[in-house]
Amino acid sequence: MCQGISLARCEIPESLIERYRLQERIIRRGDDGGDEYRFLLAERTPLLPVWDENQFVMLPWGNRDRRAGVPVSGWCPQESLESGAWSHWEPREVFIPATFGFDRGVWYQIREGLKGILLADRREQPRVYILTQRSTHYYEVMTRNNREPVMVGETI
Amino acid sequence: MAGKEPAVKKLIGHLDSDCFYVSAERVRFRALRGIPVGVLGNQGACVIAKSYELKAAGVKTGVPIWDARRICPEAVFVKRDFRWYEVLSRKMLDLLHEVSPTVEYYSIDEMFFDASQLPRVFGTSMEAATQQLQQRMLEEVGVPVSIGIAETRTLAKLGSDSSKPFGVHVLHDLTEREHREFLRSTPVEELCGIGRRSAQKLADHKIYNCLEFIRADSTFIRKLLTIKGEGLWWELQGEPVQKIVTQRPPHKAISRGGSVGGKTADPVEQQAWIVRNVERLIEAIDYHGVFTRHLVLTLERVNDHGWAGQVVLAEPTNSFKMLAAVYRELLERSDSRRKAISHMHLIAQKLSYRDEIQRTLFETAWVASNGDRLTDHPLDKVADLKQQINQKIGRFAIRSGETLHLPEIYADETNDYDICDVQGKMCF
Structure with missing residues (x-):
């Protein structure tokens, strides 16, 4: 499963950088590379950048709190979404822009972004989950993971 | 006057x-x-x-x-994404054709060209003209390149290699001393055609760099490394031996295949891979305007010996029906059903140009082991239509139903294309 993403600096409006204190997330992979903002699930307060109804926002990534009344996970398997198992929370599909994805130690390129779902927990706090599906052979060999994120406009 | x-x-x-x-x-x-x-x-x-x-x-x-x-x-x-790489490679080739009358498409990312006219085309010295060409490549194609200019191919290649990344090396302008120094600083392994074994042979005679190489006697080099080695010797002296080749010499064999997506022991999937590779093979055969008469199948099996089998047909053909039947039969003969295979190669040999074939007046047939009798259909209308549609819409837009067992491969557009499917280049 995708355990992190990063987004090129130019993709994030300046106004959001201060509001969400994104400066702390800036990394640079090479001396001549561009700045990126990194978002990892393992962080203390995991966030994901999300385009929701033409608004660019930063939202909590998944849920770790069993009392929140929503699934304890960072991902939503597409099969279970389609089976109706998530209907209770009235999930809405959102777009998660990403430049690179991270899975089991491998950073890979993402052309546009990922599909996610947005739902509200017991306290009406919005939470975003990355949609996943069975990995292609290629993705599985590359990351040794049998689940991959659902990407927009491409399959790895 | x-x-x-x-x-x-x-x-x-x-x-x-x-x-x-x-x-x-x-x-x-x-x-x-x-x-x-x-x-x-x-x-x-x-x-x-x-x-x-x-x-x-x-x-x-x-x-x-x-x-x-x-x-x-x-x-x-x-x-x-080899398809994208070919798009850019062809753009580079087109740009090179604008400034040079003779261009060799050596590989997807390497080209030899007649550089004699560069100063005239760009209206400046050779070095400045080469830099301008390099800049045009970067601006118009987006790809950084290194360029070597010299009297021979071998020296030109050494020039570009030594100037990487994004450098230009004009060797013919060097003074004799500079030239000697350049050769001294270039190990013989850098020469195209000198592999590990040849390098070892040279090392046994204390020849480690290109200067030592050209100081050796040419007949000695020929004895040691055959006529090809002697060719390099002359080329390093600035005497051209290898010309720029603008048209690929006729193939002796055409091969398609490779990995089968990991390994598979599923007979239906194995057959699907066979048919996919037959379609790729016919595409290449058609591109070169040839027929084949000698079909070889090689299989690499997991934890087992490899296998190779062949069939020689009575008549040369490009018929999908015939080739697919022969390769299915060869797969059957290999007894690979239920054995995991990892790679397969389909090789078409005994190639003949289509306009050079005298067809027999009598019907010839190939009889499969199950008794099926197949006659040649070089003008198979369905195959012809399939080819026309695929040329217009895209590769594998219409393909054999047998390949439906590889949904993942066909769902993924980057799998459409392999590096050997880039036609017209001289080497892999």
Whole structure:
């Protein structure tokens, strides 16, 4: 499963950088590379950048709190979404822009972004989950993971 | 009366893209610029190309991704897209044709060309003209290249190699002393055609660099490394032996195949791979305007010996019906059903140009082991229609139903294309 993403600096409006204190997330992979903002699930307060109804926002990534009344996970398997198992929370599909994805130690390129779902927990706090599906052979060999994120406009 | 113009010295250029696959990805994805990037091969398991940043981190070509990510945790890995690489490669070729009358499409990222006219085309010195050509490549195609200019192919290639990345090396302008120094600093292994064994043979005679190589006697080099080695000897002296070849010499054999997406013991999937590769093989046969009469199948099996089988047909053909039947039969003969195979290669030999064939007046047939009798259908209307539609809409738009068992391969557009499907280049 995708355990992190990063987004090129130019993709994030300046106004959001201060509001969400994104400066702390800036990394640079090479001396001549561009700045990126990194978002990892393992962080203390995991966030994901999300385009929701033409608004660019930063939202909590998944849920770790069993009392929140929503699934304890960072991902939503597409099969279970389609089976109706998530209907209770009235999930809405959102777009998660990403430049690179991270899975089991491998950073890979993402052309546009990922599909996610947005739902509200017991306290009406919005939470975003990355949609996943069975990995292609290629993705599985590359990351040794049998689940991959659902990407927009491409399959790895 | 106008005086006779001085003869222009014949010079050869060698243009070599800098980390081509990575550069091609950077043309369309800016975020990859300046960072360590590895391009992964067909299965996503190995690094087949790397950026200079990844190379500097210690990752070599061919390294498995799990080693590469350990050596360089910040590296970004990209799936190969040979179709896109060919688009850019052809753009480079077109641009080169604008400034040179003679261009050799050596490989997807390397071209030799007649450089004699460059100063006239750009209206400046050879060095400045070569730099301008390099700049045009960068601006119009987006790919950084290194260029070597010299009297011979071998020297031109050494020139481009020695100027990487993004350099220009004009060797024919060097003084004799500079030239000697250049040869002294170039190990013989850098020569195209000197592999590990040849290098060892030379080392046994204390020949380690190109200067020592040309100081040896040419007949001695010929004895040691055959006529090809002697050719290199002359080329290093500035005497052209290898010409720029604008048309590929006729093939002796055409092969298609490769990995079967990991390994498979499923007979239906094995057959699907056979048919997919038959379709690719026929595409190549048609491109070259030939028929084949001798069909070979080789299989690599997991934890088992490899297998090879062949069939010689009475008549040369390009018929899908015939070729597919023969290869299905060969797969059957190999007794590979229920054995896991990892790679297969379909090789078409005894090739003849279509307009040079005298067809027999009598019907000939190939009889399969199950008694099926197949006659040749070179003008098979269905196959012809399939080819026309695929040429118009895209590869595999119409394909055999037997390949439906490989949904993942066909759902993934980058699997449409393999590096050997780039036609017209001289080498792999």
